[in-house]
Amino acid sequence: MSSTQPTPPTDRAELERDIVETRERLAQTADALAAKADVKAQAQHKVDDLKAQAQHKVADVKERAVTQVHGASDSAPGSPKVQGGALVGVVVVLTAVTVWLVVRRKRR
CATH class of the missing domain: 1.20.5 (Single alpha-helices involved in coiled-coils or other helix-helix interfaces)
Structure with a gap:
Protein backbone atom coordinates (compact mmCIF):
# COMPACT_ATOMS: atom_id res chain seq x y z
CA MET A 1 0.00 0.00 0.00
CA SER A 2 1.51 3.25 -1.02
CA SER A 3 0.24 6.59 0.14
CA THR A 4 1.01 9.80 -1.59
CA GLN A 5 2.07 12.51 0.78
CA PRO A 6 2.18 16.09 -0.39
CA THR A 7 5.69 17.33 -0.82
CA PRO A 8 6.74 19.67 1.96
CA PRO A 9 7.32 23.28 0.99
CA THR A 10 10.91 24.23 0.45
CA ASP A 11 10.64 28.00 0.71
CA ARG A 12 10.34 29.53 4.22
CA ALA A 13 7.48 31.90 3.20
CA GLU A 14 5.60 29.02 1.57
CA LEU A 15 6.10 26.93 4.70
CA GLU A 16 4.71 29.73 6.90
CA ARG A 17 1.66 30.13 4.60
CA ASP A 18 1.09 26.39 4.82
CA ILE A 19 1.25 26.54 8.63
CA VAL A 20 -1.21 29.44 8.76
CA GLU A 21 -3.67 27.62 6.46
CA THR A 22 -3.37 24.45 8.51
CA ARG A 23 -4.03 26.38 11.73
CA GLU A 24 -7.12 28.00 10.19
CA ARG A 25 -8.51 24.64 9.06
CA LEU A 26 -7.76 23.18 12.49
CA ALA A 27 -9.53 26.11 14.20
CA GLN A 28 -12.59 25.66 11.95
CA THR A 29 -12.68 21.94 12.72
CA ALA A 30 -12.34 22.58 16.45
CA ASP A 31 -15.16 25.17 16.31
CA ALA A 32 -17.41 22.75 14.43
CA LEU A 33 -16.75 19.98 16.98
CA ALA A 34 -17.36 22.36 19.88
CA ALA A 35 -20.66 23.47 18.33
CA LYS A 36 -21.78 19.85 17.96
CA ALA A 37 -20.86 19.12 21.56
CA ASP A 38 -22.72 22.18 22.93
CA VAL A 39 -26.14 20.64 23.56
CA LYS A 40 -27.44 23.71 25.37
CA ALA A 41 -26.68 25.98 22.40
CA GLN A 42 -28.28 23.48 20.01
CA ALA A 43 -31.40 23.34 22.15
CA GLN A 44 -31.56 27.14 22.33
CA HIS A 45 -31.17 27.35 18.55
CA LYS A 46 -34.04 24.87 18.11
CA VAL A 47 -36.20 26.88 20.54
CA ASP A 48 -35.46 30.06 18.61
CA ASP A 49 -36.39 28.36 15.32
CA LEU A 50 -39.66 27.00 16.72
CA LYS A 51 -40.46 30.37 18.27
CA ALA A 52 -39.95 32.12 14.92
CA GLN A 53 -42.15 29.53 13.17
CA ALA A 54 -44.89 29.97 15.77
CA GLN A 55 -44.77 33.76 15.46
CA HIS A 56 -45.02 33.46 11.68
CA LYS A 57 -48.05 31.16 11.96
CA VAL A 58 -49.72 33.48 14.47
CA ALA A 59 -49.18 36.43 12.12
CA ASP A 60 -50.70 34.44 9.22
CA VAL A 61 -53.75 33.42 11.27
CA LYS A 62 -54.19 36.98 12.53
CA GLU A 63 -54.00 38.36 8.99
CA ARG A 64 -56.57 35.86 7.74
CA ALA A 65 -58.88 36.60 10.68
CA VAL A 66 -58.65 40.35 10.09
CA THR A 67 -59.38 39.84 6.39
CA GLN A 68 -62.42 37.69 7.18
CA VAL A 69 -63.69 40.17 9.76
CA HIS A 70 -63.34 43.06 7.32
CA GLY A 71 -65.06 41.02 4.61
CA ALA A 72 -67.89 40.14 6.98
CA SER A 73 -68.26 43.70 8.22
CA ASP A 74 -68.50 44.98 4.64
CA SER A 75 -71.55 42.79 4.05
CA ALA A 76 -73.11 43.30 7.50
CA PRO A 77 -76.56 44.93 7.57
CA GLY A 78 -75.36 48.17 9.19
Whole structure:
Protein backbone atom coordinates (compact mmCIF):
# COMPACT_ATOMS: atom_id res chain seq x y z
CA MET A 1 0.00 0.00 0.00
CA SER A 2 1.51 3.25 -1.02
CA SER A 3 0.24 6.59 0.14
CA THR A 4 1.01 9.80 -1.59
CA GLN A 5 2.07 12.51 0.78
CA PRO A 6 2.18 16.09 -0.39
CA THR A 7 5.69 17.33 -0.82
CA PRO A 8 6.74 19.67 1.96
CA PRO A 9 7.32 23.28 0.99
CA THR A 10 10.91 24.23 0.45
CA ASP A 11 10.64 28.00 0.71
CA ARG A 12 10.34 29.53 4.22
CA ALA A 13 7.48 31.90 3.20
CA GLU A 14 5.60 29.02 1.57
CA LEU A 15 6.10 26.93 4.70
CA GLU A 16 4.71 29.73 6.90
CA ARG A 17 1.66 30.13 4.60
CA ASP A 18 1.09 26.39 4.82
CA ILE A 19 1.25 26.54 8.63
CA VAL A 20 -1.21 29.44 8.76
CA GLU A 21 -3.67 27.62 6.46
CA THR A 22 -3.37 24.45 8.51
CA ARG A 23 -4.03 26.38 11.73
CA GLU A 24 -7.12 28.00 10.19
CA ARG A 25 -8.51 24.64 9.06
CA LEU A 26 -7.76 23.18 12.49
CA ALA A 27 -9.53 26.11 14.20
CA GLN A 28 -12.59 25.66 11.95
CA THR A 29 -12.68 21.94 12.72
CA ALA A 30 -12.34 22.58 16.45
CA ASP A 31 -15.16 25.17 16.31
CA ALA A 32 -17.41 22.75 14.43
CA LEU A 33 -16.75 19.98 16.98
CA ALA A 34 -17.36 22.36 19.88
CA ALA A 35 -20.66 23.47 18.33
CA LYS A 36 -21.78 19.85 17.96
CA ALA A 37 -20.86 19.12 21.56
CA ASP A 38 -22.72 22.18 22.93
CA VAL A 39 -26.14 20.64 23.56
CA LYS A 40 -27.44 23.71 25.37
CA ALA A 41 -26.68 25.98 22.40
CA GLN A 42 -28.28 23.48 20.01
CA ALA A 43 -31.40 23.34 22.15
CA GLN A 44 -31.56 27.14 22.33
CA HIS A 45 -31.17 27.35 18.55
CA LYS A 46 -34.04 24.87 18.11
CA VAL A 47 -36.20 26.88 20.54
CA ASP A 48 -35.46 30.06 18.61
CA ASP A 49 -36.39 28.36 15.32
CA LEU A 50 -39.66 27.00 16.72
CA LYS A 51 -40.46 30.37 18.27
CA ALA A 52 -39.95 32.12 14.92
CA GLN A 53 -42.15 29.53 13.17
CA ALA A 54 -44.89 29.97 15.77
CA GLN A 55 -44.77 33.76 15.46
CA HIS A 56 -45.02 33.46 11.68
CA LYS A 57 -48.05 31.16 11.96
CA VAL A 58 -49.72 33.48 14.47
CA ALA A 59 -49.18 36.43 12.12
CA ASP A 60 -50.70 34.44 9.22
CA VAL A 61 -53.75 33.42 11.27
CA LYS A 62 -54.19 36.98 12.53
CA GLU A 63 -54.00 38.36 8.99
CA ARG A 64 -56.57 35.86 7.74
CA ALA A 65 -58.88 36.60 10.68
CA VAL A 66 -58.65 40.35 10.09
CA THR A 67 -59.38 39.84 6.39
CA GLN A 68 -62.42 37.69 7.18
CA VAL A 69 -63.69 40.17 9.76
CA HIS A 70 -63.34 43.06 7.32
CA GLY A 71 -65.06 41.02 4.61
CA ALA A 72 -67.89 40.14 6.98
CA SER A 73 -68.26 43.70 8.22
CA ASP A 74 -68.50 44.98 4.64
CA SER A 75 -71.55 42.79 4.05
CA ALA A 76 -73.11 43.30 7.50
CA PRO A 77 -76.56 44.93 7.57
CA GLY A 78 -75.36 48.17 9.19
CA SER A 79 -72.21 48.63 7.11
CA PRO A 80 -71.82 51.63 4.80
CA LYS A 81 -71.67 49.42 1.69
CA VAL A 82 -74.99 47.75 2.50
CA GLN A 83 -76.60 51.03 3.53
CA GLY A 84 -75.40 52.70 0.33
CA GLY A 85 -76.80 49.85 -1.76
CA ALA A 86 -80.12 50.03 0.05
CA LEU A 87 -80.26 53.80 -0.49
CA VAL A 88 -79.65 53.40 -4.22
CA GLY A 89 -82.37 50.76 -4.36
CA VAL A 90 -84.86 53.05 -2.61
CA VAL A 91 -84.02 55.95 -4.93
CA VAL A 92 -84.51 53.75 -8.00
CA VAL A 93 -87.87 52.48 -6.76
CA LEU A 94 -89.09 55.99 -5.83
CA THR A 95 -88.00 57.31 -9.22
CA ALA A 96 -89.82 54.48 -11.00
CA VAL A 97 -93.00 55.07 -8.97
CA THR A 98 -92.81 58.84 -9.62
CA VAL A 99 -92.37 58.31 -13.37
CA TRP A 100 -95.25 55.84 -13.39
CA LEU A 101 -97.53 58.29 -11.53
CA VAL A 102 -96.63 61.20 -13.86
CA VAL A 103 -97.24 59.10 -16.97
CA ARG A 104 -100.54 57.83 -15.55
CA ARG A 105 -101.80 61.36 -14.78
CA LYS A 106 -100.90 62.63 -18.25
CA ARG A 107 -102.96 59.85 -19.83
CA ARG A 108 -106.09 60.91 -17.98
